[in-house]
Amino acid sequence: xxxxxxxxxxxxxxxxxxxxxxxxxxxxxxxxxxxxxxxxxxxxxxxxxxxxxxxxxxxxxxxxxxxxxxxxxxxxxxxxxxxxxxxxxxxxxxxxxxxxxxxxxxxxxxxxxxxxxxxxxxxxxxxxxxxxxxxxxxxxxxxxxxxxxxxxxxxxxxxxxxxxxxxxxxxxxxxxxxxxxxxxxxxxxxxxxxxxxxxxxxxxxxxxxxxxxxxxxxxxxxxxxxxxxxxxxxxxxxxxxxxxxxxxxxxxxxxxxxxxxxxxxxxxxxxxxxxxxxxxxxxxxxxxxxxxxxxxxxxxxxxxxxxxxxxxxxxxxxxxxxxxxxxxxxxxxxxxxxxxxxxxxxxxxxxxxxxxxxxxxxxxxxxxxxxxxxxxxxxxxxxxxxxxxxxxxx
Ligand code: PMT
Numbered sequence: 326x327x328x329x330x331x332x333x334x335x336x337x338x339x340x341x342x343x344x345x346x347x348x349x350x351x352x353x354x355x356x357x358x359x360x361x362x363x364x365x366x367x368x369x370x371x372x373x374x375x376x377x378x379x380x381x382x383x384x385x386x387x388x389x390x391x392x393x394x395x396x397x398x399x400x401x402x403x404x405x406x407x408x409x410x411x412x413x414x415x416x417x418x419x420x421x422x423x424x425x426x427x428x429x430x431x432x433x434x435x436x437x438x439x440x441x442x443x444x445x446x447x448x449x450x451x452x453x454x455x456x457x458x459x460x461x462x463x464x465x466x467x468x469x470x471x472x473x474x475x476x477x478x479x480x481x482x483x484x485x486x487x488x489x490x491x492x493x494x495x496x497x498x499x500x501x502x503x504x505x506x507x508x509x510x511x512x513x514x515x516x517x518x519x520x521x522x523x524x525x526x527x528x529x530x531x532x533x534x535x536x537x538x539x540x541x542x543x544x545x546x547x548x549x550x551x552x553x554x555x556x557x558x559x560x561x562x563x564x565x566x567x568x569x570x571x572x573x574x575x576x577x578x579x580x581x582x583x584x585x586x587x588x589x590x591x592x593x594x595x596x597x598x599x600x601x602x603x604x605x606x607x608x609x610x611x612x613x614x615x616x617x618x619x620x621x622x623x624x625x626x627x628x629x630x631x632x633x634x635x636x637x638x639x640x641x642x643x644x645x646x647x648x649x650x651x652x653x654x655x656x657x658x659x660x661x662x663x664x665x666x667x668x669x670x671x672x673x674x675x676x677x678x679x680x681x682x683x684x685x686x687x688x689x690x691x692x693x694x695x696x697x698x699x700x701x702x703x704x705x706x707x708x709x710x711x712x713x714x715x716x717x718x719x
Pocket of ligand 1: 517532533534535536537538575594595596597598599600625626627628629630643644645646647648659671679680681682
């Protein structure tokens with residue numbers, strides 16, 4: 326059954342952004358009900374929302390169609406999430422103080438589900454200690470917040486007050502809806518390619534987009550883990566709530582990960598780390614006057630192998646394997662040689678698996694067994710991997 330999200334829209338220029346968000350939530354198969362404050366209707370017409378949700382948009386508390394049903398109580402009874410996006414300073418103040426003076430605030434007060442607020446307002450209104458006090462009060466009552474971002478605001482001021490990006494809103498909605506099976510767990514994930522310079526303009530790299538690693542980081546966050554993401558250069562947006570360490574080379578990745586390793590409960594090496602780097606990086610661009618050039622490549626440290634050497638009792642180490650032949654046999658050898666608990670072996674030669682795409686096909690190898698996972702999104706595979714890892718701990 327699809328999850329039910331009640332979205333409350335309040336009076337803000339950012340109200341128009343809620344339209345796209347609602348459309349995307351419906352495409353993701355959520356059951357979306359919408360309530361608007363009176364002032365939100367000055368920014369967008371409820372009909373616009375109604376044509377997306379195909380349901381009535383509620384504004385007036387007394388606009389109950391059926392006298393047997395009290396809408397503001399009834400609608401939130403089976404809701405999985407109540408999200409106020411965007412939330413004005415005025416509505417935040419009302420919600421913090423338990424006001425119930427319109428459909429949205431009454432339903433919020435009546436709701437017992439998880440609640441999420443994404444503020445949007447002028448920077449000075451946001452920074453005002455009264456607003457901050459109201460936000461703090463709501464946080465103390467277990468309301469989740471998606472922080473506004475900095476930028477040029479509608480009023481012309483520059484500062485923090487813009488509604489968070491849709492990607493972050495979707496991530497926090499997912500977080501709010503996901504059971505916290507990884508609560509209190511520290512998880513380190515490596516992602517993306519590394520780049521090994523040849524000269525100031527050229528480098529050696531591979532085709533990793535980072536999608537698999539970032540999907541793991543987002544899923545681990547949604548499951549409640551304290552996530553550290555060490556990533557090579559990618560075009561992906563940094564997930565909302567991870568400790569992010571950008572690196573470029575395999576050596577930088579090694580030096581970033583090793584000191585962090587002892588405090589991790591789970592480490593997943595999904596990065597495609599370069600096995601070799603240049604002995605010397607030319608100071609100037611190498612001229613193409615010769616027919617060929619020699620590059621002296623030296624072997625990089627195998628980070629997974631080094632992590633296996635210092636693995637603590639109760640720590641779980643998961644590597645990936647990318648092989649173009651004898652995948653399972655080679656993956657098994659990696660499992661043993663690198664002292665891992667799990668290897669996720671990509672079926673690189675099958676369409677829909679491996680680099681770049683949004684999907685993957687893998688065999689997951691442990692010391693106990695091999696499990697096959699057919700074509701699925703990297704996002705859902707990330708949840709499968711994390712579920713297996715957490716079950717290993719028990
Ligand atoms: O980023 P995407 O486009 O989404 O693609 C995902 C992926 C295919 C890159 C990913 O799923 C993947 O397979 N990553 C590991 C790629 C790799 O380097 O495989 P490998 O078989 O060469 O290495 C085995 C393991 O050792 C890996 O966990 C790797 O991170 C680790 N390793 C490798 C070399 C090295 N110097 N240090 C390491 O730690």
